[in-house]
Amino acid sequence: MSKELKEKEYTTHIMGNPSNTSESATWSEILSQPDIWQKVLQSPEVHSTVDALLGAARDRTTWLYVGCGTSYYLAEAAALTAMKLTGRPARVLPASEVLLQPELVRAEGGKLQAVVISRSGKTSEAVRAAAALRDDLRVPTFGITCAQQSPLEKACDQTLVLHQADESSTVMTRSFTSMLLALQLLAARRAGNQAFVRELSAMAAAFSPQLSALADRIRNFVQSHQFEDYVFLAQGASYGIAREAALKVMEMSCSYSQFFHTLEFRHGPKAIVSAETCLTFYLDEPGYQAEAEVLAEMKQLGGVNFTICNRATESVRNASDFLVELDLPASELGLLAPSVVPSQLLGLFTGLRKGLNPDAPKNLTRVVMLD
Numbered sequence: 001m002s003k004e005l006k007e008k009e010y011t012t013h014i015m016g017n018p019s020n021t022s023e024s025a026t027w028s029e030i031l032s033q034p035d036i037w038q039k040v041l042q043s044p045e046v047h048s049t050v051d052a053l054l055g056a057a058r059d060r061t062t063w064l065y066v067g068c069g070t071s072y073y074l075a076e077a078a079a080l081t082a083m084k085l086t087g088r089p090a091r092v093l094p095a096s097e098v099l100l101q102p103e104l105v106r107a108e109g110g111k112l113q114a115v116v117i118s119r120s121g122k123t124s125e126a127v128r129a130a131a132a133l134r135d136d137l138r139v140p141t142f143g144i145t146c147a148q149q150s151p152l153e154k155a156c157d158q159t160l161v162l163h164q165a166d167e168s169s170t171v172m173t174r175s176f177t178s179m180l181l182a183l184q185l186l187a188a189r190r191a192g193n194q195a196f197v198r199e200l201s202a203m204a205a206a207f208s209p210q211l212s213a214l215a216d217r218i219r220n221f222v223q224s225h226q227f228e229d230y231v232f233l234a235q236g237a238s239y240g241i242a243r244e245a246a247l248k249v250m251e252m253s254c255s256y257s258q259f260f261h262t263l264e265f266r267h268g269p270k271a272i273v274s275a276e277t278c279l280t281f282y283l284d285e286p287g288y289q290a291e292a293e294v295l296a297e298m299k300q301l302g303g304v305n306f307t308i309c310n311r312a313t314e315s316v317r318n319a320s321d322f323l324v325e326l327d328l329p330a331s332e333l334g335l336l337a338p339s340v341v342p343s344q345l346l347g348l349f350t351g352l353r354k355g356l357n358p359d360a361p362k363n364l365t366r367v368v369m370l371d
Contacts, residue, residue, distance in 0.1 A: 024348075024358060024359055025167070025168045025169040025359050026169040026171055026173065026252070026348055026358040026359050027348060027358070029167050029168075029169055029173050029174045030173045030174065030215075030341065030344050030345060030348065031211060031212070031215070032174055033173070033174045033177055033178070033211070033337075033341060034204050034205070034207045034208035034211060035208065036164055036165050036174050036178050037177065037178060037181055037200075037204035037207075037337065038201065038204045038205065039164050040162055040164065040165060040178050040181055040182055040185075041181060041185060041197075041200055041201050041204060042201070043164075046160065046162070046182060046185070049158070049159075049160045050160070050185065050186050050189050051189075052158060053142050053158050053160075053186070054186075054189060054190055056140065056157070056158065057113045057140060057142075059111065060111055060112065060113035060140065061088060061089070061111040062088070062089045062090065062091065062108055062111060062112050062113070063079070063082055063088075063089075063090045063091075063112075063113045063114075063115060064090070064091045064092075064093065064105065064108070064112055064113070064114045064115065064133075064139070065078050065079045065082075065090065065091070065092045065093075065114075065115045065117070065183075066092075066093055066094070066095050066098055066114060066115065066116045066117065066126070066129055066130075066133075067094070067095060067116070067117040067118065067126065068094060068095045068096070068118070068123050068125050068126055069247070070119075070172040070176050070244055070247060071117040071118055071119065071123075071126065071172075071176075071179075072092070072094050072095075072117075073176075073240045073241075073243045073244040073247065074117055074176055074179055074180050074183075074240070074244070075092045075115070075117055075240075076092050076239065076240030076243065077180055077237060077238075077240035077241055077244075077336050078115070078117075078180060078183035078184065078187070079091065079092045080236065080237040080239075080240065081183070081184050081187050081237060081333050081336070082183075082186075082187040082190070084237065084333060085184075085187045085188055085190070085191040085193055085196065085333070086187060086190055086191045087191075091108070093105070094125075095116070095123075095125040095126045095128070095129035096125050096129075098129040098132060098133060099125065099128055099129055099132060102132065102136070102137060105133065105137050105139065106137065112139050112140075113139070113140050113142065114130075114133045114134075114139045114140065114141045114142065115141075115142050115143075115144065115183070116129060116130040116133070116141060116142070116143045116144070116152065116155075116156060117143075117144050117145075117179060117183075118143070118144075118145050118150075118152050119145060119146045119147070119166070119167070119172055119175040119176075119179070120145065120146070120147050120150065121143070121145035121146075121147040121150020121151060121152035121153060122147070122150055122151055122152070123152075126152060127151045127152050127155050128155075130143060130152060130155035130156050131155040134155065134156065134157060140157050141155070141156045141157050141158075142156060142157065142158050142159070142160070143155070143156035143158070143159040143160070144159070144160045144162070144179050144182060144183065145159065145160075145161055145162070146161065146162050146163060146165045146166035146167070146175045146178075146179070147161065147163070147166060148161050148163055160182060162175070162178050162179060162182060164178075165178035165179065169358070169359050170251075170359065170360060170361055171248065171251050171252055171347075171358065171361060173248075173344050176244060176340065177337040177338075177340060177341070180336060180337050181200055181204075181337050184196075184200060184333065184334075184336070184337075185197055185200065188200075196331075196333070196334065199329070199330050199331065199334045200330075200334055202329045202330070203328050203329060203330040203334050203335070203337075203338065206328050206329055207326070207328060207338045207341075210326075211341070214324065214341070214342065214345070215345050217322075218322075218342060218345040218346055218349060219345075219349050221306075221322050221346075222346065222349040222350050222353055223349075223353065225278070225304065226276075227255070227276050227277065227278040227304070228256070228274075228276040228277065229256055229257075229258070229272055229274075229276065229277045229278070230246065230249050230250075230255055230256065230257035230258070230277075230278050230280070231246075231257070231258050231259070231260065231265070231269075231272070231277060231278070231279045231280065231303075232245045232246040232249075232257065232258070232259040232260075232280045232282075232343070233259070233260055233261070233262040233265055233279060233280065233281050233282065233291075233294070234259075234261070234262060234281075234282035234284070235261055235262050235263065235282075235284065235286070235287045235291060236284055236286055236287065236332070237284070237332060237333055237336060238282040238284050238332075238336065238339065239259075239261060241282060241336055241339055241340050242259045242280070242282055243259045244340055244343075245259075245280060245340055245343030245344075245346075246258060246259040246343075248340075248343050248344050248346075248347040249343060249346055249347040249350060250347075251347065251361050252347035252348055252350070252351040252356070252358045252361060253347050253350035253351035253353075253354055253356060254351070254354065254356060254361070254362055255347075255350060255354075262281065262282075262287070262290075262291045262294050263287075263290060263291070263294060265294060265298075266294060266297070270297075270298065270301065273298055273301040273302060273303040274301075274302055274303065275302050275303070275304065277303045277304065278303075278304050278306055279298050279303045279304065279305050279306065280306040280307075280308065280342075280343060280346070281294075281295050281305060281306070281307045281308065281309075282308050282309075282339055283295070283307065283308070283309035283312075283316065284309075284332045284335075285310075285331070285332050286332065288309075292313065292315060292316050292319070295307060295316060295319045295320070296315065296318075296319040298319075299319040299320075299321075304321045304322075305319060305320050305321050305322070306320075306321065306322045306324075306342075306346070307319075307320040307322065307323050307324065308324045308326070308339050308342055308343075309323075309324070309325060309326070310325070310326045310327060310328060310330070310335055311325060311326075311327060312325050324342045326338055326339065
């Protein structure tokens with residue numbers, strides 16, 4: 001049997017029978033997230049590692065978050081969380097910029113703490129950036145990964161390993177959300193905000209029972225729609241989530257996807273909006289009304305609005321073609337991890353509809369390792 005026929009058979013098998021999705025590692029890893037989140041947040045190992053880092057980094061005033069691909073978008077969300085919770089500066093750089101333009105790091109001067117993110121701990125650029133930060137730039141370096149005894153661990157002063165969040169699939173799903181929550185926990189502990197730590201645990205417990213029904217709804221949405229373009233829109237801390245969501249749809253379904261700040265979408269990019277455009281909106285409390293106005297405008301232009309928020313107003317309901325109302329006991333920052341899950345499912349089911357295997361996306365490998 002040809003590869004194409006095998007993929008078509010696999011897709012029909014899974015999309016036609018929800019019980020068969022257990023054969024997809026990506027699917028299983030997406031559904032496991034709330035359980036893994038609770039394990040991470042309650043792990044004594046996580047808390048002790050956080051305590052050790054905070055003790056060593058007590059005098060570090062600016063934190064630099066570094067990653068590649070999904071880990072870079074994770075870094076964006078983690079850095080904004082840290083700034084909002086601690087009131088102190090944080091920066092984000094792709095690992096490649098640390099290597100190619102180290103003056104961007106030197107410009108910060110002293111009192112800098114680096115956080116390097118890599119699921120596998122083997123990504124060449126991330127490992128090299130960690131080594132350059134520690135050995136060449138003399139910046140204390142903290143690594144976060146899901147793999148034990150990795151090269152990243154050797155390249156960093158301290159490392160947090162979330163082995164329970166590791167994955168067998170190529171595309172990062174639960175590793176992204178779990179590492180994000182661990183870094184949010186770190187920021188909350190740094191800020192002395194125990195209420196936010198409790199909020200994260202409450203969010204994870206409340207999200208668990210709604211995930212299966214959400215997956216069924218998104219499967220049905222994908223089966224009844226076909227799009228040429230996917231657009232992901234957000235502001236503030238959710239912007240990194242929108243970038244990650246766009247990447248998930250691109251990776252798992254080989255679809256054309258873009259991301260913009262919500263209000264910036266009016267300034268030119270809205271030219272692409274049509275009935276073949278799926279626009280995913282992340283509506284956060286700080287900019288809810290202004291972003292809802294863009295949502296309504298895109299509906300008038302003929303776009304199909306896929307809206308993710310915690311609670312929807314009547315106007316948002318009317319302007320949404322598909323609404324994910326999380327209704328979780330969490331603030332803006334506590335909603336970041338669960339808000340990316342609908343887009344993980346959107347990418348998964350869109351890829352399956354196109355006859356692709358989400359566990360083995362075209363042109364991708366699980367780790368980018370350079371010679």
